[in-house]
Amino acid sequence: MDVPLIQTKNLKKYFNNKTGSLHAVDGVNISINEGETLGVVGESGCGKSTLGRVVLRLLEPTDGEVLFAGESILSYNRKKMKDMRKQMQIIFQDPFASLNPRMTLSEIIAEPIKVCKVLTKKKDILERVFELMKTVGLAERFVNTYPHELDGGRRQRIGVARALALNPQFIVCDEPVSALDVSIQAQILNLMMDLQDSLGLTYMFISHDLSVVKHISAHIAVMYLGQCVEMAATDQLFENPSHPYTRALLDAIPIPSLKHRKEINVIQGEVTSPINPKPGCRFAPRCPQVSSDCLLPGLSLQEIEPDHFVACTLYQEQER
Amino acid sequence: MRQNLLEIKDLHVMYRTDDDQIYALNGVNLKVELGKTLGLVGETGAGKTTTALSIMRLLPDRVGFIQRGEIYLAGQNLLKLSEGEMRLLRGNEISMIFQDPMTSLNPIHTVGKQIAEVLELHNPELKKGMIEAKVDELMEMVGIPADRKGEYPHQFSGGMKQRIVIAMALACNPKLLLADEPTTALDVTIQAQVLKMMNKLKEKLKTSMILITHDLGVVAQICDAVAIMYAGEIIEMGTVEDIFNNQQHHPYTVALFGSIPDMTQKTDRLNPIAGLMPDPASLPPGCRFAERCPHCLEICRTTSPRVVSKQSHQIKCHLFTGAEGLRDQDQKTRI
Numbered sequence: 001m002d003v004p005l006i007q008t009k010n011l012k013k014y015f016n017n018k019t020g021s022l023h024a025v026d027g028v029n030i031s032i033n034e035g036e037t038l039g040v041v042g043e044s045g046c047g048k049s050t051l052g053r054v055v056l057r058l059l060e061p062t063d064g065e066v067l068f069a070g071e072s073i074l075s076y077n078r079k080k081m082k083d084m085r086k087q088m089q090i091i092f093q094d095p096f097a098s099l100n101p102r103m104t105l106s107e108i109i110a111e112p113i114k115v116c117k118v119l120t121k122k123k124d125i126l127e128r129v130f131e132l133m134k135t136v137g138l139a140e141r142f143v144n145t146y147p148h149e150l151d152g153g154r155r156q157r158i159g160v161a162r163a164l165a166l167n168p169q170f171i172v173c174d175e176p177v178s179a180l181d182v183s184i185q186a187q188i189l190n191l192m193m194d195l196q197d198s199l200g201l202t203y204m205f206i207s208h209d210l211s212v213v214k215h216i217s218a219h220i221a222v223m224y225l226g227q228c229v230e231m232a233a234t235d236q237l238f239e240n241p242s243h244p245y246t247r248a249l250l251d252a253i254p255i256p257s258l259k260h261r262k263e264i265n266v267i268q269g270e271v272t273s274p275i276n277p278k279p280g281c282r283f284a285p286r287c288p289q290v291s292s293d294c295l296l297p298g299l300s301l302q303e304i305e306p307d308h309f310v311a312c313t314l315y316q317e318q319e320r
Numbered sequence: 321m322r323q324n325l326l327e328i329k330d331l332h333v334m335y336r337t338d339d340d341q342i343y344a345l346n347g348v349n350l351k352v353e354l355g356k357t358l359g360l361v362g363e364t365g366a367g368k369t370t371t372a373l374s375i376m377r378l379l380p381d382r383v384g385f386i387q388r389g390e391i392y393l394a395g396q397n398l399l400k401l402s403e404g405e406m407r408l409l410r411g412n413e414i415s416m417i418f419q420d421p422m423t424s425l426n427p428i429h430t431v432g433k434q435i436a437e438v439l440e441l442h443n444p445e446l447k448k449g450m451i452e453a454k455v456d457e458l459m460e461m462v463g464i465p466a467d468r469k470g471e472y473p474h475q476f477s478g479g480m481k482q483r484i485v486i487a488m489a490l491a492c493n494p495k496l497l498l499a500d501e502p503t504t505a506l507d508v509t510i511q512a513q514v515l516k517m518m519n520k521l522k523e524k525l526k527t528s529m530i531l532i533t534h535d536l537g538v539v540a541q542i543c544d545a546v547a548i549m550y551a552g553e554i555i556e557m558g559t560v561e562d563i564f565n566n567q568q569h570h571p572y573t574v575a576l577f578g579s580i581p582d583m584t585q586k587t588d589r590l591n592p593i594a595g596l597m598p599d600p601a602s603l604p605p606g607c608r609f610a611e612r613c614p615h616c617l618e619i620c621r622t623t624s625p626r627v628v629s630k631q632s633h634q635i636k637c638h639l640f641t642g643a644e645g646l647r648d649q650d651q652k653t654r655i
């Protein structure tokens with residue numbers, strides 16, 4: 001079998017907090033095949049951004065492994081990691097906050113090229129900038145504009161162009177379209193899918209919005225409080241959502257029609273704190289199908305059908 | 321008679337930059353009834369945030385200018401108030417949830433302290449213990465365990481910061497709440513929780529709201545009225561029933577609904593509205609949507625359409641400016 005391009009093994013990131021240890025990412029195992037997209041969804045604060053940053057080693061993990069094409073990158077020294085970084089880029093949610101307001105569009109896109117000294121001649125750099133602008137659909141006349149002069153959609157195209165500047169293989173997209181309206185969202189998603197086809201890119205696509213992730217991902221991982229609770233091929237996840245949290249997530253999508261206007265359904269129960277969490281399922285206090293088993297330690301992802309994994313006592317077969 | 325808490329008349333706002341004059345609002349007319357929620361929707365750059373900032377009188381200094389128009393809050397023209405009078409209204413009568421949560425959060429204070437400050441300011445009679453209990457309650461209501469109140473903004477995720485700002489805005493018990501995309505960074509389960517809180521506030525205190533959003537699903541769930549904005553104008557407005565159930569709409573509204581990804585359908589590509597919004601520095605004469613409109617007539621390129629209305633439903637489009645106007649609501653033919 002082919003080696004996945006990206007793989008994490010029991011990956012953990014804990015933050016030391018005044019009141020204890022905050023388990024932002026707590027034993028996550030994911031893998032992404034080359035040229036595919038893994039969608040990562042989950043509640044706000046469940047650790048999606050932290051996971052993305054740890055995978056890129058922008059944050060050092062507390063424990064676990066990150067493998068790139070089968071090789072552990074955590075043991076890489078600074079120089080080797082710097083080379084590695086060219087292969088792995090990130091696009092952020094807020095194109096405005098992540099772009100330097102005092103730099104023109106061409107300076108922003110050229111920055112990684114200059115920093116990594118991939119090209120040195122001014123003329124070559126500018127040529128590459130124009131090429132990248134064309135790739136992401138930015139007209140040449142914008143080359144000297146500043147980010148605040150552009151709308152959100154164009155700003156996000158700059159973010160995409162900059163991420164592509166070093167010809168990466170893998171891009172973490174951290175909510176790249178969340179700040180955009182549906183129409184511009186659609187434009188950027190189409191662009192990202194086209195780029196994936198033409199350049200063979202591999203994405204980890206973080207979003208809190210299932211309808212966005214659905215369009216772009218081959219597989220989806222659902223996270224809850226630092227852990228992956230369900231992982232499946234996209235179609236399977238939507239056809240047969242199995243973890244009670246995944247179901248709640250699908251049920252809560254507001255539908256743009258008055259037929260569905262009803263009393264807003266809220267998941268009842270107290271939110272578990274990620275600080276020094278107790279063993280057992282972290283969704284248990286809010287789960288409609290909770291039983292005493294849910295408080296036992298040792299819950300793990302089980303394959304309930306080919307390529308569909310769930311971590312929930314409803315599906316645990318082995319003894320705990 | 322219905323009472324309007326807020327009424328905006330013919331509002332024109334311009335931004336002056338180094339080399340351009342950007343016409344962000346071009347004659348906005350809007351009203352929000354007492355205790356009702358108005359959804360303000362439209363593409364990026366349409367002027368939604370500018371509208372809210374104008375109500376707050378917080379347009380950027382020396383860059384953004386209100387050129388013309390009136391904004392009435394409970395009968396009082398806000399544009400006639402002094403900065404001092406305005407400061408008393410802000411955070412008291414009117415409170416705003418900004419698009420970027422860091423606009424409202426102080427990075428060097430704990431979030432618990434910041435929520436407590438707002439509560440103290442608005443409830444001087446409350447004792448210290450009561451304030452702390454209320455801080456805990458507000459944090460839990462937006463889904464953040466209260467034991468994290470001693471942490472600083474940078475220790476929270478993007479969506480959590482946004483929730484703290486929402487908790488602070490609701491703690492003010494405002495008469496008018498301007499919420500600028502308050503739930504865009506939130507997943508649907510937390511969003512449901514937040515929307516429910518906002519509904520409670522509406523029921524308890526008759527708070528009126530303008531909810532700026534690009535999520536028509538959210539609009540369908542909690543708004544009473546809807547205004548659709550395009551290039552600095554309201555091009556369609558009505559009750560939620562008018563917008564979601566009526567058959568006649570502005571072509572832009574039709575396109576906007578058409579661009580929503582359908583969760584029940586399998587499609588490879590999404591359908592963005594073709595073309596771009598006109599450059600607000602050089603707006604075309606006539607209808608601003610003409611360039612992208614599948615029903616564009618000759619007159620659309622030269623003359624700005626007047627607003628045609630039928631009861632609560634208003635549309636600014638030449639398709640309806642003829643003698644026939646808008647049909648009765650029960651006729652079910654699509655434009």
Ligand SMILES: Nc1ncnc2c1ncn2[C@@H]1O[C@H](COP(=O)(O)OP(=O)(O)OP(=O)(O)O)[C@@H](O)[C@H]1O
Binds near residue numbers: 046049050208
């Ligand atoms: N620098 C930090 N210091 C301490 N705690 C942190 C830090 N960064 C994140 N956290 C905590 O880690 C948890 C996960 O945060 P993360 O930003 O990864 O969430 P997220 O899933 O991306 O949420 P959102 O959808 O709101 O962006 C949260 O409880 C957050 O408060």
Ligand SMILES: Nc1ncnc2c1ncn2[C@@H]1O[C@H](COP(=O)(O)OP(=O)(O)OP(=O)(O)O)[C@@H](O)[C@H]1O
Binds near residue numbers: 181335419
């Ligand atoms: N400070 C500013 N200087 C110059 N132009 C501005 C400024 N703020 C806004 N604009 C311009 O005014 C127009 C309206 O912007 P506004 O922020 O009100 O739109 P919006 O509807 O809130 O969009 P979004 O959905 O992206 O938040 C846009 O063309 C924008 O580029």
Ligand SMILES: [Mg+2]
Binds near residue numbers: 048049050477478479
């Ligand atoms: Mg995040």
Ligand SMILES: [Mg+2]
Binds near residue numbers: 368369419
């Ligand atoms: Mg805005």
